[in-house]
Amino acid sequence: MNPIKKLVQLQEIEEKKKKEKIFLEEIIKGTDIRLMIKNHQLFKKDCEKKQKDLIVEKKQLDKLEKELKKSEFNREENKERLYSGNIKDSKQLEKLMQKQEDLENEIEGLDTEILKQIDLVEIMEKNMKEEKDKEYSLGVKINKMLSKRNKDKEEKEKNINLLEKEKEVLENEISHENMLLYNEIKNRVNKPLAKLEENMCMGCHMDLPIITVQKIRAKEIVMCSNCGRILYNEEI
Ligand SMILES: [Zn+2]
Structure with a gap:
């Protein structure tokens, strides 16, 4: 092999090594993965906040259901009084009838509120599930990227070592001059x-x-x- 050809080969090896080193530096820096991890953390925080909001709304639903039970109990109690046959006068009758009407209205209002609250909780639960699925997929993606990153890093380091050896062999074949x-x-x-x-x-x-x-x-x-x-x- 003529001496110039060897010098050309040496230059090619050095160029390849330079490129591999740039790739390796990029892998080590891991800008894309860092960004993704940051996003994942923000996403997680958001999910936690939504979970807390959901708990608040579920408690509200619970509260409304308890109120409904109480009102229903009061209505039954009032009804018993109404039909007990112990009513003294028309004034008392009217008072009890008015109370019965108020309780009916209260129950109707609570029923409507409860239905709305159930809808709200259902929507929030659905959103929560979707968010959690997204968060999980992002986590899986990050793990895949991390393991690929390690493989890529090892591969680049191996390539650089091989090129370094090739370079050494070639340099020994080139004259000192x-x-x-x-x-x-x-x-x-x-x-x-x-x-x-x-x-x-x-x-x-x-x-x-x-x-x-x-x-x-x-x-x-x-x-x-x-x-x-x-x-x-x-x-x-
Ligand atoms: Zn020139």
């Missing part, structure tokens, strides 16, 4: 090698003199006179 040149250019520009395309350096897009192009074809180590990168063509 070429390694020095490569690293010296790398200190100035991000990619030390540039491809030649249509007599142009693809690193800086400068047209190259024919003598340089010929040297590249002869697989000599030639640098771009403009950006200083080592040039290569696809024939390597």
